[in-house]
Amino acid sequence: MGCASAPSRPDVFLFTVDTLRADRTSTYGHTRSTTPFLSELAEGSAVFEQCQAPSSWTVPSLASLHTGQHAWTIGMHDAPSLHVDQRLEQVDHPALPESTTTLAERLSAEGYATHAVVSNRHLVKRFGWAQGFDTYRSVGWAPVDEVDPLVQELAESVRGSTQPSFVWIHLFDPHDPYFAVPGTPWLTEGDHAASPGTPGELVGAEPEAVERALRLYDGEIRDADSWLRRASEVLGVGDDDVVLFASDHGEAFGERGHFGHRRALYQESIRVPCVLRAPSVTARREPAPVGLRDMHQSLLAAAGVDVSGLGRDVRREVAPVPVFSQLVRGSHTSWAVRDGNQKQIRTAAGEQRFDLAADPGERTALAPNAALSSALDALIRSDPPAEGERVLGPKTAELEALGYVDPAPKPSAP
Ligand SMILES: [Zn+2]
Numbered sequence: 001m002g003c004a005s006a007p008s009r010p011d012v013f014l015f016t017v018d019t020l021r022a023d024r025t026s027t028y029g030h031t032r033s034t035t036p037f038l039s040e041l042a043e044g045s046a047v048f049e050q051c052q053a054p055s056s057w058t059v060p061s062l063a064s065l066h067t068g069q070h071a072w073t074i075g076m077h078d079a080p081s082l083h084v085d086q087r088l089e090q091v092d093h094p095a096l097p098e099s100t101t102t103l104a105e106r107l108s109a110e111g112y113a114t115h116a117v118v119s120n121r122h123l124v125k126r127f128g129w130a131q132g133f134d135t136y137r138s139v140g141w142a143p144v145d146e147v148d149p150l151v152q153e154l155a156e157s158v159r160g161s162t163q164p165s166f167v168w169i170h171l172f173d174p175h176d177p178y179f180a181v182p183g184t185p186w187l188t189e190g191d192h193a194a195s196p197g198t199p200g201e202l203v204g205a206e207p208e209a210v211e212r213a214l215r216l217y218d219g220e221i222r223d224a225d226s227w228l229r230r231a232s233e234v235l236g237v238g239d240d241d242v243v244l245f246a247s248d249h250g251e252a253f254g255e256r257g258h259f260g261h262r263r264a265l266y267q268e269s270i271r272v273p274c275v276l277r278a279p280s281v282t283a284r285r286e287p288a289p290v291g292l293r294d295m296h297q298s299l300l301a302a303a304g305v306d307v308s309g310l311g312r313d314v315r316r317e318v319a320p321v322p323v324f325s326q327l328v329r330g331s332h333t334s335w336a337v338r339d340g341n342q343k344q345i346r347t348a349a350g351e352q353r354f355d356l357a358a359d360p361g362e363r364t365a366l367a368p369n370a371a372l373s374s375a376l377d378a379l380i381r382s383d384p385p386a387e388g389e390r391v392l393g394p395k396t397a398e399l400e401a402l403g404y405v406d407p408a409p410k411p412s413a414p
Contacts, residue, residue, distance in 0.1 A: 009164035010278065012107060012242040012303050013235065016065075016168070017224050018058065018120060019175040019261060021250030022051070022273045024214075024221055032186055034221040037229035038245060038275060045243075046281050046315065050289040050356075051274035052323045052338050053249045057262035058122050059094070060326065061248040061292055062170075066129075067100040068296030068310025071326070074100055075388010078328040081262075082121045084141065089126070090392070096128030097389045103296065104132030107166040110305055115158070115165065117150045119172035126391055133168075141172050143179075144227045155234040166303075167235060171227070174220035174251075176260060184219030191215055199260030202253070210254050217251065240279055242302040244295055247272040255361070265325050265336040265345050266362050278302035281315045289338045290314050291323040322375045333385075337375050344372040 022028040025035040027042050028049070054064040059079050060071030071077045079093050096102070104114040114133045119142045123129045130136035137150050151169060158165045173179075177196035180187055190212075197213040228245075237243060250269045252258035261269050274295065277283075280302055294311035301313045312318065325336040335346045341357040351368035 009110065009112070010241045010303060011158070011164055011237070012112070012166045012299065013232070013237055013244070014103070014166070014168040014299065015228055015231075015243070015245045016062065016170045017174070017221075017228075017245075017247050018170065018172050019249060019251050020221060020224075020247035020273060021268055022247075022271045023268075024218055025225075025273050027275070028273055030218070032218050032222075034218050035225040035273075037225045037232075038273065041243065041245060041277060042275050044239070044283050045275045045277035046283060047285045048274040048276070048290050048314070049285055049287050050338070051246070051272050051292060052289055052325055052336075053247070053270040053272045053292050054325055055262075055327050056249045056265060056269035056325075057327075058120055058248045062123070062129075063096055064291070064293040065246070065248075065295055066096070066102045066104075068293060068307065069100065070293065070324070070383055072328075072385040073383050075386045075390075077326060077385060079122065088121065088124055093122075093127050093391050094388045095126070095391045096131060098128070098131070100131075102132045103299065104166060104168070106132070106300055106305055106307065107303065108132045108134070110303070111163060112166045113157070113161050113163040115154050116168040116170075117147055117154060118168065118170040119147055120170060120175075123170060128389070128391075141175070143173055144171060144224065147171060148227070148231075151231050152234060155236070159236050164303075169228075169231065171224050173224055174217050176251075178213050178216035179220060180216055181219040181223045184215075184222060186215055187219055188215075199252075202259045203257070214253055217253075242278040242299060243276070244299050245273065245275045246292060246295060247274075248292075262327070262329070265327050265334050267343075267356070267360065270325050270336070276302070276315070278315070282317065284317065286314070286317065288318050288320040289323045289340070290318065291325075322372075322379075324376075324379055335376050335380070337372050337379075339372060339375070342369060342372060344368055344376070346373075346376055 024030050026033050027035045027038045053061045055061050060077050063071045063076035075094050108114050115135045116133050117137045119139050121140050124138045139146050177198045179196045180192045249261050251261050252268045255268045294314045297311045298314050320340045322337050322339045327334045332348050337344050344353045352365035353368050354362040
C-alpha cells in the first residue's frame with residue numbers, strides 16, 4: 001500500500017470496547033475464557049498491566065486518548081448523562097474542541113484515509129468526535145449486530161484502498177444493561193430466562209444476583225472479543241499494522257457498595273485492558289503504570305508520526321511516572337494519582353492512599369503521602385480545568401425561539 005512518492009505507512013486500527021474492566025478479561029488473569037482473541041493479539045504486543053483510564057466514564061477517557069490532552073484542560077470532563085429517548089439536538093453537551101488535534105486529524109494530514117464506526121450516544125458527530133474522519137458512522141447505543149454491517153461495508157473500502165487507513169471501532173457492550181448472550185458457556189438456564197440486569201437493580205441485592213450479573217457481563221465481553229476477531233479478519237489486520245485495543249473505563253460490581261461506573265476512581269472503575277501491537281513496539285507485559293492518554297503519542301509514533309508533549313511514547317520499556325485521573329460528579333471533583341504501586345485519591349472528604357502491591361482491591365486506606373498530594377496540587381495548578389466548547393448550551397431556548405431547533409417533545413396528554 002501507499003503511493004510511490006511516499007514511504008508506505010502501516011494501517012492503524014483502534015479498537016475500543018466500552019466498560020471493560022481489565023480483571024474480567026482472561027488476558028489479565030480472569031479464570032473464565034472471556035478474551036481468547038485479545039490474548040492472541042497480546043502475544044506479540046505490549047500489554048500494559050496497569051493502564052489507568054483518565055476517568056471512570058466514556059467522554060473524558062476517549063477525549064484524552066484522541067487528543068493526547070487531559071480531558072479537563074479541553075473542557076471534556078463533565079457532560080450530562082444521556083437517555084435513550086432523548087433527542088441529542090436538545091442536550092447541552094461539551095464538544096471536542098475544534099482547537100484540539102485528534103488522532104484522525106493527524107493521520108489524515110499524513111495521507112491516511114480515516115474511518116470510524118462507533119456505538120455510544122456520547123460519541124456522535126454533533127459532539128465533535130468526527131473531526132479528521134473521512135467517514136464517521138455512529139449508531140447510538142447498539143449491539144454488535146448493528147455495528148457489523150457497517151464494518152463489513154467499511155472493510156471493502158479499506159481493503160481496496162491505495163491509501164493507508166486509520167480505522168476506529170468502538171463497541172458499546174459490555175456496557176449495561178447486561179444481556180444473556182446465547183452460547184455463553186457459563187450461563188445457567190435461569191440466566192437466559194431472567195430480564196437483563198442493570199447496576200441500579202444490583203444495589204442491595206443478594207450476592208447471587210451480583211454473581212449472575214457478572215456471568216452476563218463476562219458473556220458480553222466474550223461476545224465482543226469474538227466479534228473483534230471476525231472484524232480483524234474482515235478488515236485484513238496484519239502483522240505489520242498498528243493495533244491498539246483498549247477500554248474507556250471499568251465497572252463496579254459491589255466494591256464499596258458501588259455498581260456501574262462514573263461513581264469513583266477506584267481500580268475496578270479505571271484499570272482497563274490496553275494492548276498495543278506494531279513492528280516498533282517491544283512485546284512485553286509492561287508493569288509500569290501508564291495512562292490511556294499515553295496511547296495517543298504511542299499510536300502515532302508507531303505509525304511514524306511524531307508528536308511530543310502529549311502523554312508519553314510507551315512503545316518500549318518505561319520508567320514509572322505519576323499518572324492522573326479525574327472525575328466530576330455534580331459539584332464534586334475527585335482526583336487520583338498513581339505512582340508505581342502507590343495510589344492516592346482526593347475527594348471532598350479528604351485523601352486516601354493505597355498500596356496496590358499489597359492491596360490491589362483498595363480495601364485499606366493509608367495516610368496520604370505528601371509527595372503525591374504535591375503532585376496533584378502541581379497538576380491542578382499547571383493544567384487547570386477549562387470550560388471548553390459546548391453544543392447548544394444556554395442558547396437552546398433562544399434557538400428554539402428562532403425556529404432553528406425543534407422544541408423538546410411535550411409529554412402527551414393522559
Ligand atoms: Zn464508556
